[in-house]
Amino acid sequence: EAGVAQSPRYKIIEKRQSVAFWCNPISGHATLYWYQQILGQGPKLLIQFQNNGVVDDSQLPKDRFSAERLKGVDSTLKIQPAKLEDSAVYLCASSSQVGNQPQHFGDGTRLSIL
């Protein structure tokens, strides 16, 4: 079974620029998550989708972050404009259904803001 695919693996931008990350979950997984992992910390949930609907975006900084999963499969996460504190690894995870199921992670996109 193919795992969660993410691209790009690395991205370097200047502050105030915009950036987008892409995620393709495990085939058949209805639930998709985006997490932010700052160096030395555990991942922090940004947003959760069930199919193409948002389940939880309470921790997403909506003034600069947006995410979509229009067809209920792939997802994109965008930051505009980027700030220095957005430097982190952005991880995508998926699970087969909502509730008490293991979430499987991709290898993330490492974002550096100059």
Add this chain to the structure above:
Amino acid sequence: GESVGLHLPTLSVQEGDNSIINCAYSNSASDYFIWYKQESGKGPQFIIDIRSNMDKRQGQRVTVLLNKTVKHLSLQIAATQPGDSAVYFCAETGGGADGLTFGKGTHLIIQP
């Protein structure tokens, strides 16, 4: 929300010994717990999970123990190998939320 934490940022063990990594959580509504292993430059890798109606679960060389009375979770790794070197995170969810809450991680170092 409430956070999940780990007791030690670094744990050093001899190859072949057993490792025990501990985790305390504070959300009494948590009902599902997972241990992840994260190697440098990679995403968290699922190791084992446990639901709140259990107090012990075993996998291949790993055992997870859950003590709901004191809100404590542990991961035991038998016969630790060099490939076990990584950062280990406990994570929890519950109380109607599905997104995972992670602790800060324990870096397991294997000494030859």
